[in-house]
Amino acid sequence: MSTATVSPASTWDRVRTFTPPGRYLPLIATLALFIGLFGVGGMRYDGLSDPQVLISLLIDNAFLIVLGVGMTFVILTGGIDLSVGSVVALSTMIAAKTLQMGWSPYLSIAAVLLTGTVLGLLMGLLIHYFDIQPFIATLAGLFLARGLTYLISVESISINDPTFTSLAFKTVYLGDYYVRWTAIIALATVAVAAFVLARTRFGRTVYAIGGNESSAMLMGLRVAFTKVGVYVISGFCAALAGLLFALYILSGNSLHAIGMELDAIAAVVIGGTLLTGGRGYVVGSLLGVLVLGIIKTLISFDGTLSSYWIRIITGVLLLAFVVVQRFATRRRS
Amino acid sequence: MTETTTRVQRVLRHPLLWPVLALVVLVLVNVVARPSFLDVRMQDGHLYGNVIDILRNSAPVMLVALGMTLVIATRGIDLSVGAIAAIAGAVACTRIVGAGDEAALTTAVMAVTYALVVCIVLGAWNGLLVSVLGIQPIIATLILMVAGRGISMAVTDGQITTVNNPFFSDLASGFVLTLPLAFLIALAVLAFTAVLTRRTALGMLIEAVGINPEASRLAGVRARTIIWTVYAFSGLCAGMAGLVIAANTNSVNANSLGLWIELDAILAVVIGGTSLAGGRFSLAGTFVGAIFIATLARTIPNIGIPSEINYLFKAIVVIAVCLLQSPRARAVFRVRRTPRPPAAGPAPTAEPAPATAGVRA
Numbered sequence: 194m195s196t197a198t199v200s201p202a203s204t205w206d207r208v209r210t211f212t213p214p215g216r217y218l219p220l221i222a223t224l225a226l227f228i229g230l231f232g233v234g235g236m237r238y239d240g241l242s243d244p245q246v247l248i249s250l251l252i253d254n255a256f257l258i259v260l261g262v263g264m265t266f267v268i269l270t271g272g273i274d275l276s277v278g279s280v281v282a283l284s285t286m287i288a289a290k291t292l293q294m295g296w297s298p299y300l301s302i303a304a305v306l307l308t309g310t311v312l313g314l315l316m317g318l319l320i321h322y323f324d325i326q327p328f329i330a331t332l333a334g335l336f337l338a339r340g341l342t343y344l345i346s347v348e349s350i351s352i353n354d355p356t357f358t359s360l361a362f363k364t365v366y367l368g369d370y371y372v373r374w375t376a377i378i379a380l381a382t383v384a385v386a387a388f389v390l391a392r393t394r395f396g397r398t399v400y401a402i403g404g405n406e407s408s409a410m411l412m413g414l415r416v417a418f419t420k421v422g423v424y425v426i427s428g429f430c431a432a433l434a435g436l437l438f439a440l441y442i443l444s445g446n447s448l449h450a451i452g453m454e455l456d457a458i459a460a461v462v463i464g465g466t467l468l469t470g471g472r473g474y475v476v477g478s479l480l481g482v483l484v485l486g487i488i489k490t491l492i493s494f495d496g497t498l499s500s501y502w503i504r505i506i507t508g509v510l511l512l513a514f515v516v517v518q519r520f521a522t523r524r525r526s
Numbered sequence: 527m528t529e530t531t532t533r534v535q536r537v538l539r540h541p542l543l544w545p546v547l548a549l550v551v552l553v554l555v556n557v558v559a560r561p562s563f564l565d566v567r568m569q570d571g572h573l574y575g576n577v578i579d580i581l582r583n584s585a586p587v588m589l590v591a592l593g594m595t596l597v598i599a600t601r602g603i604d605l606s607v608g609a610i611a612a613i614a615g616a617v618a619c620t621r622i623v624g625a626g627d628e629a630a631l632t633t634a635v636m637a638v639t640y641a642l643v644v645c646i647v648l649g650a651w652n653g654l655l656v657s658v659l660g661i662q663p664i665i666a667t668l669i670l671m672v673a674g675r676g677i678s679m680a681v682t683d684g685q686i687t688t689v690n691n692p693f694f695s696d697l698a699s700g701f702v703l704t705l706p707l708a709f710l711i712a713l714a715v716l717a718f719t720a721v722l723t724r725r726t727a728l729g730m731l732i733e734a735v736g737i738n739p740e741a742s743r744l745a746g747v748r749a750r751t752i753i754w755t756v757y758a759f760s761g762l763c764a765g766m767a768g769l770v771i772a773a774n775t776n777s778v779n780a781n782s783l784g785l786w787i788e789l790d791a792i793l794a795v796v797i798g799g800t801s802l803a804g805g806r807f808s809l810a811g812t813f814v815g816a817i818f819i820a821t822l823a824r825t826i827p828n829i830g831i832p833s834e835i836n837y838l839f840k841a842i843v844v845i846a847v848c849l850l851q852s853p854r855a856r857a858v859f860r861v862r863r864t865p866r867p868p869a870a871g872p873a874p875t876a877e878p879a880p881a882t883a884g885v886r887a
Binding site: 322323324325329330332334335336339341451452455462499500501503505507508509512515516519 | 603659660661662664665666668669670671672673674675676677679680683684780785789792793796802832834835836837838839840841844845848849852853854855
């Protein structure tokens with residue numbers, strides 16, 4: 194394009210005429226929303242402009258970030274995973290129970306991750322090989338995981354294994370600020386997932402299935418492997434999120450994480466991923482979680498608003514994003 | 527001779543065969559575990575017993591499931607019913623507490639009416655998102671599912687509101703003609719829905735919209751109005767269920783009222799043989815499904831398992847029902863079971879064909 198113009202465009206011209214590709218618009222909208230909320234909050238409440246608040250946002254929502262990553266994979270293929278909240282509860286319970294029984298923490302972590310992955314695999318197989326709708330198959334997963342949690346123990350079990358608790362409170366100092374390991378794990382998950390989606394054959398197949406499953410099949414892509422794979426990833430992520438949640442809350446309880454799947458879905462949608470599949474980014478889900486987190490922080494900073502406003506505002510944001518998505522896709526088609 | 531075979535075949539092919547059979551098996555398990563399970567006795571002019579309890583406890587799920595049946599028949603789904611139930615309970619309870627005479631009949635009637643109107647409006651909101659804006663049902667109703675419990679808490683100001691109105695609590699614990707009032711309400715709604723959908727063209731129109739909204743619109747069916755009505759009706763049913771649940775405890779807890787009732791209702795609908803792909807529905811099946819879920823909830827403590835493990839059994843039921851309904855799973859099992867008779871084909875192959883068509887449509 195620049196070859197056609199007589200004089201090469203100045204840097205300013207290039208900045209001025211720059212329009213981001215359409216596929217990044219939802220991401221930019223979410224980022225703008227986050228910055229806007231943070232800016233408004235920073236102006237109204239003194240303590241909020243502290244960068245440590247931003248880092249705490251990552252620490253407090255580490256489990257939700259990981260959950261959002263897994264959910265993004267599933268939603269990109271046009272599916273949905275309702276079981277993640279229950280899998281989180283199951284993971285905290287398995288961790289707490291095995292540690293109480295005196296297992297090595299590493300063995301316990303492995304058991305948790307394996308359970309989540311196997312549950313995801315089972316749901317994926319049901320969905321792909323028996324043509325059961327993702328919604329209903331993961332509903333079975335929701336009941337199954339919650340039932341297993343109750344089967345292990347009806348009462349809450351606290352975690353006081355020294356290795357586990359030291360892991361929970363282990364911090365990394367960056368100058369004056371500190372980060373917990375859980376946040377670093379969450380960010381690493383996002384990075385790995387972003388790489389997989391953007392740069393690997395598996396990731397591109399995920400997008401292809403979300404765009405049109407029949408076309409993906411006719412193109413000879415590995416639809417079965419990928420479709421089962423996304424539920425395996427979601428199950429693994431839910432188990433990992435469960436571990437992070439256990440580290441955060443240091444107990445296993447069958448009443449943990451009720452409705453957390455809704456938060457994860459909301460974060461993914463607010464992050465700009467199309468619920469019909471095929472479009473979206475993991476980074477968007479990260480931003481979506483941060484938006485939900487900053488709303489929570491703002492409400493707790495304010496002090497006069499009750500916590501139930503979080504749910505109402507989440508619903509309103511969800512509505513706004515869904516309606517905008519709807520009109521955006523309608524115009525294109 | 528031929529007449530008996532056709533009758534047997536008709537029974538064998540009847541869509542309600544499997545749900546009823548499952549229910550019978552469940553009841554038999556109970557009777558084996560505790561022979562007195564089916565005993566019903568008369569006391570203070572009411573019937574008492576496990577069976578009566580099951581009927582009473584099935585009312586909320588049955589109400590929600592009736593609305594859900596019609597929604598699913600239009601190829602939709604309503605995830606917000608639990609939240610709407612919580613809102614109904616919250617609105618009614620705060621109205622009763624705020625009224626001048628808390629225990630009066632008029633207070634209860636006004637509060638219930640008010641709550642139900644709110645629920646119809648909420649249902650219509652879902653219908654608006656689905657039919658006018660064209661948002662996928664699962665997402666459109668997810669919005670209210672997320673926000674609804676917050677709204678319900680905003681109504682009760684985050685408190686557990688306790689009410690003291692005998693007429694309101696009769697909704698759950700009252701008896702009319704020796705039967706629980708809650709069950710009779712559910713039965714009345716079932717009868718009303720059945721007459722409205724099966725004695726008029728409405729049921730066929732709903733199924734037409736479920737099979738192909740665009741084609742039915744071109745054929746002159748007001749698909750948009752029907753979808754809208756169906757969601758408003760689902761909201762109304764959810765509201766009634768919420769009122770029954772709130773009346774049962776005489777209080778409303780916005781966090782727990784009707785928690786996961788949407789999943790139970792969907793389960794009841796699916797057990798009843800209504801296809802999640804839309805296009806056909808069975809109200810009688812939903813009735814059996816709701817009774818099945820209530821019986822399951824009663825069975826588990828009855829055979830000596832902690833009631834929390836209910837979820838595990840529900841998971842097994844969901845998977846079993848889905849596998850039974852899945853054409854692909856049927857094909858797999860059929861091939862395994864009967865590899866030899868290709869000639870005796872017509873009877874077994876004719877039966878799954880509509881199911882396949884229904885799911886693919």
